[in-house]
Amino acid sequence: MSWNYLQRLREYRDQESGLETKTAPVRVALCYPNVYSVAAASLGFQVVYRMINEAPEMSASRAMIPDEDMADELPAGGVLTLEEEKPLASYPVVAFSISYEMDLVGIIQLLGKAGIPHFGTERTDEDPFVLVGGPMTLSNVLPLQPFADAVVMGDAEAVLPAILEILRSADSHAERRERLAEVQGVYVPEHHGWDVPDPNVAGPEYLPAYGTFWSPQSELTNMFLVESSRGCPQYCKFCVVRSANTPMRYPDAKEILQTIPSEAPRVGFVGAAVSEYPQIKELLTACVDRDQEIGLSSLRADVLDDEFVELLVRGGARTMTIASDAPSELQRSRLAKGLKERHLIHAAELARKHGLHRLKVYSIIGLPGETDEDLDELARFALEMSRIHKVTLAVNPLVPKLRTPLATASFCPIPDLNRKIKRLRKKAGGRVDFRFLSPRWAWVEAMLSLGGPETGLAAVEVAEAGGGFHAWKAALKQLEQPFAARSFAEETGRSSWLPRR
Ligand code: SF4
Structure with missing residues (x-):
């Protein structure tokens, strides 16, 4: 195991202020598919960390993509968690917070490096249960369909305690999926297929959401x-x-x-x-x-x-x-x-x-x-x-x-x-000091934001090829129906996906 990598994790941990940690029998690896500085600036990630630690017999340990200079220093089992320094595959539950479409590659890379099968259909009870939530779930979760056992749609506060209790008490992943499919706003690909539930909206009684720590290493110093x-x-x-x-x-x-x-x-x-x-x-x-x-x-x-x-x-x-x-x-x-x-x-x-x-x-x-x-x-x-x-x-x-009135708009070539x-x-x-976001990367984001599971599968090839634009172009151009989710919504008249103008 690389000493440099461990040293970096410990530096991150030691420089955090205000964090309360916990160790409990049912451990969750809470992952952010980006580097530490971005993860530490995510309020939602911090809130879920606290909620897991507040659940009976459960505790959370965080993990994230290694900094670029550490990518070659990872141990054989991929990234280690910050708190416990354990590989992701050793946890019964691996949870991801995904902010936007481009982080999908990070999820695939974290699973792959940990030796956890990417696809839900290939995982057994010996593998971790893969739960996903985060801001991206407000819009289109279909690209996550091949990878997630369950997706928490929208605000997690009202439903997370029930979800954690199911994760803790069920005897098998099949039972977890079956029971989670009954929880409001939880998408279980095996159960729901294309029939994605609407996102949860937490009432004012769950606010304010507040952080668990601050760090000089966060991008919000x-x-x-x-x-x-x-x-x-x-x-x-x-x-x-x-x-x-x-x-x-x-x-x-x-x-x-x-x-x-x-x-x-x-x-x-x-x-x-x-x-x-x-x-x-x-x-x-x-x-x-x-x-x-x-x-x-x-x-x-x-x-x-x-x-x-x-x-x-x-x-x-x-x-x-x-x-x-x-x-x-x-x-x-x-x-x-x-x-x-x-x-x-x-x-x-x-x-x-x-x-x-x-x-x-x-x-x-x-x-x-x-x-x-x-x-x-x-x-x-x-x-x-x-x-x-x-x-x-x-x-x-x-x-x-x-889920916006512009969902049927075409991406400008x-x-x-x-x-x-x-x-x-x-x-x-x-x-004028202009800053232009690359049209090429915006195109990739558009393909994912309106795409179906096939765009998620394309992301596996991209992750294996290093995540560059040319890999995306090659993978997405092969798709017969690039805007599958939008077409599905139009055909079936899913009004909640395509709100009226
Ligand atoms: S509705 Fe308009 S003002 Fe409100 S968050 Fe969205 S972009 Fe901003």
Whole structure:
């Protein structure tokens, strides 16, 4: 066994603050299909860790993809768990938290390196039971079908205690699958096939979700995470939150503040609509008053004012992130985004006035019916913003998601996206700091987000070939029906998969 790898695991463990561990007879390897720094920044991963440790006779040990420089240092049984330093195959249950489609390769690699058969149909009671949950389950879980014994759809809080009890008490994996298929919002491929249940939506009584530790090795350095709200009051047509995790729910600020350890150096408020939480300024003020730095995910431009931005600056923020989400006013109104250009301009003025270093703005291109005029409006708008303040414009291709009104939209072809990017660069490049997400990788994500089990099977070939784009291209191009899930939903009229426009 490599000493370097063990040393790295121990460093990670030793640098965590606030974590409570447990050892119990029924052990769960809780895996994140990405590296430690990303896993440590996942609030959902931390919440499930705590819930497993709170279950009778059960305990969790975390595992993740090794850092790139450690990939060749793994022992024969693949990655080891952080807490127990044991291989995944030695656990009766291996659970994964999957955030988005591209992490599927990580699941396949972790199983393969551990010597655990990839496919549920090939595993026996001697192998671990494979449970999957996480944000990706709000949309399309069919690519997971070949690998998972069971998938927890959507919010786990309300159903996880019952799931853990079944995992603990059943005598065989067959019994586990049979009993789990009866739990609301649990997808058991062997039982449900294509008939995927709708995701669970946890009520406000399960909030706030809050973290279990903070670490300097997290990509959110030394940040304690707490969820101020769940769901969103807006209805953007491309967004899975609006259709699969609605309405917006939130606890009182006092309850949220009680979960935050006073010794945590930084506090990250998590939520799809964090700036629309009615008591957000109260939360920020409380943290700033006790010298805690604050971090917020993307903000809604039309709720920002002097007091809000000043609190961010007092809480150590150097940048602020907002979303325009479409290249033009017309496209924003088609998406039901509800934001006007003047709101975005005002955000840039606030960023300058309060001394933030930079404003980051997200936009989407490749929308249905998008024209060159829309793109020219984005270029003009970007130039105007950059005259006010330093702006980074992150431009992502639309990746249609199942369970959204845009699920039936076509992914804009890669050559068209490349042409759009070229046009934006020509009109405003040099004076605007553009960041473009690769159209090629967006295409892979789109294939998985609307694909069926066949895209999951394609991912096995990709994982074996190292996960590069050319491996994806070769594997996905072979598929006869690349958008199987969407076609199935259209044919069968599964309205919950394809909500009305
Ligand atoms: S504001 Fe954000 S979270 Fe809310 S529906 Fe729109 S994209 Fe989704």
